[in-house]
Amino acid sequence: MRLDPLTLVRLRTIGWPDDAWAEEALRAAPRGRLARVVEQHRSGYVVSVGEGEEFRAQAPAAWLRPRFPPEQRACVGDWVVLDDEADEILALLPRRSLLKRGAAGEHYRQQLIAANIDYVLVVCGLDHDFNPRRLERYLVLVQGSGATPVLVLTKADLCQDLEPVTEALADILALGVQAHPVNAKDPASVAVLDRYLQPGRSVVLVGSSGAGKSTLTNTLLGVEKMKTGEVRARDSRGRHTTTWRALIPLPQGGCLIDTPGMRELKLTGEERLDAGAFADIEALAASCRFNDCGHRREPGCAVRAALEAGTLDADHYANYLKLRDELAAAAGQLAARLADKAEAKVMGKALDKRLKEKYGRR
Known part of the structure; x- marks a missing residue:
């Protein structure tokens, strides 16, 4: 063409x-x-x-x-x-590039979120919505998409001291992930994101309901195009003001895809922990004395040594174990699904062959 x-x-x-x-x-x-x-x-x-x-x-x-x-x-x-x-x-x-997640429900299924994107802007409010462990989960999903993750920390005007935030995100920032505290209602504040929104580039906004994605979109557009809603005071959660995914050209020259708030972030089974927010733990595990180290009481365990020395955050490690088990389970479901599809394809070909042998080619 x-x-x-x-x-x-x-x-x-x-x-x-x-x-x-x-x-x-x-x-x-x-x-x-x-x-x-x-x-x-x-x-x-x-x-x-x-x-x-x-x-x-x-x-x-x-x-x-x-x-x-x-x-x-x-x-x-x-x-x-x-x-x-x-x-x-x-x-x-x-x-x-392709950003996707495991769909909600008991049966294994993948849900596509956005394709052909350059950056995934992970939006998180600096209120009750702030959760470094959830951000780690987002990064695991994003790192497998082929796009670059960027943290957008909204409601910075409500946060008097950013030092505790920086400390809580130390493991993520050490990976080179960019983080930008912004006031989503202030055009001058969100102008820091213009570098990701140049002509020929596409970004997708992801984050929980009430994080400020629609407010951020309106400010970037310069018009009130997306509906916004109030959040609950007790947990800073909001309603799904965005109900479907939509691609919107921006005045900066790039394109933005807004998405409904995500309350469940299931892994697909195709992610890699050593390429995302847990690269530090995977690197430590590679230094353990035994290749099959379970990081419990084995001698020469580099992970346990880092935990005891305080150089590895315990909550960060606990989240790693949780996602490692979830990833293994999802990978098993994916393998079973692929095996079923392969078997069905073989049986379909065999049936087609028998029909042709019996009734001849049509």
Whole structure:
């Protein structure tokens, strides 16, 4: 596929990048119109071919089948190719990044949050919402997405002393993760985020209800576009004022995806603890005398030594153990699901072969 200069300018307003990935994606794309998914609903998709040029698009028939893998369907942020004559999606372009989580419920399923993003802005309020352990969980999910995590600490105007916050986030900041305390209602304060919002870049806002995502979005836009709500005084939790994911072009030139508040952050089983908020513990474990050290009473345990010396935070380590067990369980569910799919595929091929042998080719 080739794009003329005017089309490229229009696509640039909705986050089309100018890099090697974009060139490779265009070379592999079939003929048609390039568009980006800006909203996803149960009834279908809303796509855009440029700022202010949005319309509904029909999903391929295969995507509507109950057993079609959800990760192969488009989500907000995806680039798709449309039919030249009809507003129908023909193909999904390869993703440069994908943020997802385990869906709520007993059965294993992945929920896609946003695709083709450069930064994940993890929004956390400096009130009762502040929870370093939950931020560690976010970072585990984000590190596996291919995007860069950034902490946005809202309600900084309510926090008189930021030193305890810095101390609580020491393990995270040591990984090189950027953190920005802001007053989400103050344009001058949130201007520190402009570096992440330049043309061709896309960011997604994630965080719990009441953290200030919608307020932050309104301030970045310069207009009251997103609904905002009051939070409960006892726990700083709010209602879901954002009810679906939507991609919004920003005056800074980049694009922002706002998401509903997340109260459950299940792992998918594909994450790695040594690449996220627990890289320090994984590095310590590699120094233990025994490769299979359980970090309990084994001699030469570097993790236990760090805990006893006070150089490893006990709460940080306890959260690591919790997520390690959860990750192992999710990985087991994922493996079982993949095995079931492989078995079903083999049985389907065998059945098709028997039918052809019995009734001949049609």
